[in-house]
Amino acid sequence: MDFWRERAKIAVMRTLSVSVLVFCCFLAGCGSSTAQLSPAPVPPVSLTIADDIPIGAVRMGRVQGVVCVKELFARTPSHDAALNQLKQNAVNMGASGISDVKYNTLGFTTSPYCAQSVRATAVAFRR
Structure with a gap:
């Protein structure tokens, strides 16, 4: 059970990291x-x-x-x-x-x- 919770946390962190990266790239393009x-x-x-x-x-x-x-x-x-x-x-x-x-x-x-x-x-x- 703990194994699956850890896997879910890792998946959420990866998704959040990619979302933040895409948002930062969007902001950088708007400020040029x-x-x-x-x-x-x-x-x-x-x-x-x-x-x-x-x-x-x-x-x-x-x-x-x-x-x-x-x-x-x-x-x-x-x-x-x-x-x-x-x-x-x-x-x-x-x-x-x-x-x-x-x-x-x-x-x-x-x-x-x-x-x-x-x-x-x-x-x-x-x-």
């Missing part, structure tokens, strides 16, 4: 500050945004920009911030323009460090 995955510097003026890839331009591939916030109840990042990140990434790969810009608002399942994020994707090209 707003952050971006990558800084969104001001993009250069020379980048062209077009509806379609111009005739004679070389398609370089897809490019994306993602901005996020860590807090669950924080304001969703703006499309402008994601577009600025996208423009900077396009310039970094040597593009002179982008076309077919699309935005996606993503939930906290996309990254372990983001509660909410916005992703901008486009096709990069060079003239």
Whole structure:
């Protein structure tokens, strides 16, 4: 009989320990500050945004920009911030323009460090 009481006490202590650990992790996530995955510097003026890839331009591939916030109840990042990140990434790969810009608002399942994020994707090209 004492054996089963001891086993029950151990099971309760393990459950309580895991519950406290999960609660502490939740509190640590709520207390963090707003952050971006990558800084969104001001993009250069020379980048062209077009509806379609111009005739004679070389398609370089897809490019994306993602901005996020860590807090669950924080304001969703703006499309402008994601577009600025996208423009900077396009310039970094040597593009002179982008076309077919699309935005996606993503939930906290996309990254372990983001509660909410916005992703901008486009096709990069060079003239």
